[in-house]
Amino acid sequence: MRWLLLLCFICWLAPAQAEQPVHITKAELLTIPGHRYSPPPYEADDTKLQGQWQAVTLPHALIRQLTPLTDPEQLANPPTVVTWYRMQVPVLPAVGEPRYLYIPRWKTDGQIAVYGDRRLLYQSHQSINWNGWNIPLWIALDATAGATPPRTILLRIERPAGSGGGISTLWVGTDDSLNWRYRIRNLVQVQLPYASSSAFLAVGLFSFFVWLRLRSESIYLLFFAISVASFLRTLHYHVGETRLPISDEWFSWITINATFALVLATQFFLNYLHRRPLRWLNYTVVAYTVLIGILTLPWLSFLIDAYSLAPLAYLALMFVGVTVTGVGVVLCWKAGSREGLMLSGWGITGMLLALYDWLLQNNYVDIESIYLGPFNNIGAFLIFMYIIYQRFVDANASLQRRLKQREDELEITHRRLREIALMQQLHEERMRLTQDMHDGMGSSLVTALLAVERGNADAGMVADVLKHCIDDLKLTIDSMEPIEADLLLLLANLRYRLGPRLESAGIRLRWEVADVPMMEWIDPRNSLHILRILQEAFTNIVKHAAASEIRVATAVEGETVVVIIDDNGKGFSVAAGVENEGKGLRNQRRRAASIGAEVTVEPGDHGGTRLVLRLPVAR
Known part of the structure; x- marks a missing residue:
């Protein structure tokens, strides 16, 4: 200070x-x-x-x-x-x-x-x-x-x-x-009017580009029209130091009609605010603007001098402007539009300043006085900016409310979908487990039950059936464990489950598993298919091959992961086995096909049988 x-x-x-x-x-x-x-x-x-x-x-x-x-x-x-x-x-x-x-x-x-x-x-x-x-x-x-x-x-x-x-x-x-x-x-007489009208026009241009994106919001286009009319209306206060690039007649036409266009655009701007347009007033303002635009055309200069017509035209315009702003005050009051009341009230002030400028222009007051009309633009500019800002804030708040409403609706919908998906997943998992237990453990228990009822079952047979059922149950439980697309973890669980059974059968397990790529498609359902295929292979070896050793190995061939199970048992005719495909091999191939894999059975290098399971890295 x-x-x-x-x-x-x-x-x-x-x-x-x-x-x-x-x-x-x-x-x-x-x-x-x-x-x-x-x-x-x-x-x-x-x-x-x-x-x-x-x-x-x-x-x-x-x-x-x-x-x-x-x-x-x-x-x-x-x-x-x-x-x-x-x-x-x-x-x-x-x-x-x-x-x-x-x-x-x-x-x-x-x-x-x-x-x-x-x-x-x-x-x-x-x-x-x-x-x-x-x-x-x-x-x-x-x-x-x-x-x-x-x-x-x-x-x-x-x-x-x-x-x-x-x-x-x-x-x-x-x-x-x-x-x-x-x-x-x-500064007061030239530069301030020029700076204020230029700032008004700059913001109006920005408003015009906003309107190009939001065509339904006509308020931005009206604001642009008002800024252009205001800029053209005040040009004569700060230009003319050098010869104009256009004729006096056309500059007079632009200056006079920009004032009328300003009142016309303000009328429609007020209509937008109070939403109670009067058709007769709209028609009157439009007709008067068009009439003056025609009478002041340079092409009609042989009939009337537009420049000398300006004082009377401005007097009539002030009457129209007072009518527009006065009616605007009443309608905005009824509509409860605070922005409309501000603009209409300032419009009445602008008409009083325009009357003073008219008196100054025609030398009825001291000619050393300052024209006040250009400074009215500053107040109008601030009011229009406030209105546009409020519209932006209200639109943003409305958008936020709509977004919050949509987010709530989406959250409810998403929660319902999650519940439905969970129920569907539980249903599918229940159906899968039911089907698997029906085909595996259920079938074994039914066979054992029939044998017992007919008196054909001995203690060893019942023990084998129960062991097989227990293995099935363990594999089903293992398939539900999260393995995170890791085939090696799945094979490790299989080794853990079947190891004691192979040991009790006197069969040595040779583990030659190497690193393989992660396979994102391995989920609990597909895990069970892989486990069932490999379990069937181990069961056949234990029951029929009379082997003393089983080798489990993995390899990578391009985009395929290969799982190999070899035994040193007595083997069998692969061609005859394939030709007379049994239930076990058929189930293995069916399961492999369902996950996009392939199962082949071939003679081992040193006798016995080799099962090869080819799994795609990606599906």
């Missing part, structure tokens, strides 16, 4: 210590009528000008004619007026730096030329109507070698007859004493 106060003190002290500028508030006026525009003379001698000089007080302004120019002869050959202002500058002391002429505003259409002691100091090269009249002038008076401050300053303003016009007070001084006045005036 102390640094800010120090900075303000320095800014105040610098002009105070510099030479005090001369403030010119008295002038003499000479008006010379004519036709068409003529270039200003290189030198101007005020004593040779024809007419009677009249003393005036600065700022000085003439009231603008409000009726539009419609006379065909005047339209073809528009009358002009050359207005001369003569100001006397007191004798100034010699200083080591140049002095400048500062004109806060030369408010008129046409061209201006500034003379100092008869010599031309400044000449405008802008367009006729849009000539940068809102941009303050900063002109060097004695910046050349050997120059002295002029004693007489002449302003030559050539303008359309009936356009009014005027000149503010003048200031003469050094850069240190005067430049801060020029910079503040230029």
Whole structure:
């Protein structure tokens, strides 16, 4: 805070210590009528000008004619007026730096030329109507070698007859004493309106791209239309220092109709907010906008001068604007739209500022005053941004609610699906176990029961059946253990279960199992198929082969894992066995086919029989 106060003190002290500028508030006026525009003379001698000089007080302004120019002869050959202002500058002391002429505003259409002691100091090269009249002038008076401050300053303003016009007070001084006045005036009068309208347009462009993605949200398109209309409407406040790239007629058409388009877009924006559109008001605003757009077309300039029509058109527009914003206040109040009330209320404020600017534009108030309409854009911009932000926040909150609702629904659905999947899995597992027990242990128990009932069973047979049933039950339990796609773990469980039985039968087990790839498809169901295939092989060896040794080995052949079971028993005719395929071999092949595997039986290298089970690494 102390640094800010120090900075303000320095800014105040610098002009105070510099030479005090001369403030010119008295002038003499000479008006010379004519036709068409003529270039200003290189030198101007005020004593040779024809007419009677009249003393005036600065700022000085003439009231603008409000009726539009419609006379065909005047339209073809528009009358002009050359207005001369003569100001006397007191004798100034010699200083080591140049002095400048500062004109806060030369408010008129046409061209201006500034003379100092008869010599031309400044000449405008802008367009006729849009000539940068809102941009303050900063002109060097004695910046050349050997120059002295002029004693007489002449302003030559050539303008359309009936356009009014005027000149503010003048200031003469050094850069240190005067430049801060020029910079503040230029900031408030030119740069702030330009910066605010440019920021408005930039956000409007962003809103337009949002609308391209969200076509159903017309509020973004309306915001873009309002930002473009506002930018075009305020262009004339800060352009015109150089000649415009388009004609005065077309720039007038753009400026006038941008104002009407702004009111039209605001009407539809309010409709969006209160959701109670009045058809008659919509039609009225649209019709009036279209009518003015047609009447002010440059192609119809032979009928009516659009530039001279502007004052009356703006008066009618203010009436329409007050109607739009007043009705908007009522409808937004009924609809409970806080954003609509803010916008409508600010719209009424904007109409009051527009009335003030209209009075200033037509020279009914002090022409050194600042136009307030451009600053209305700043408030409107903030309100529109607030509305768009609220719409974004509300849409985001609504989206979050919908997402939460969908997440809850998905969670419920997912939970139900998990329950259904679990029930289905339990059912399938129950059916698998039932089928397996029916085909394996169940069949063995039924056979043993029939033998016992018929008196054909002895203790050894019953013991063998019970051992086989116990092995079946153990394998079924092992198949339910998580093995994480590891075939070697499955084989290890089989070895653990069958080892004691082989040992009791006097058969030695030679384990030559090597590492094999993980097989993701091995689940409890497929594990049981593999165990059953291998169990059948071990059972056949124990019962029929009369072997003393069994070798279990694994190998990898490309994308296939091979499990080999060899015995050194008496063997059998493989060709005859395959031709007269028994129930055991048929079950083995059926199980292998169900998991995408293959079982082959072949003679061993040193007698006995070899069973080869080929399992795919991936399915």
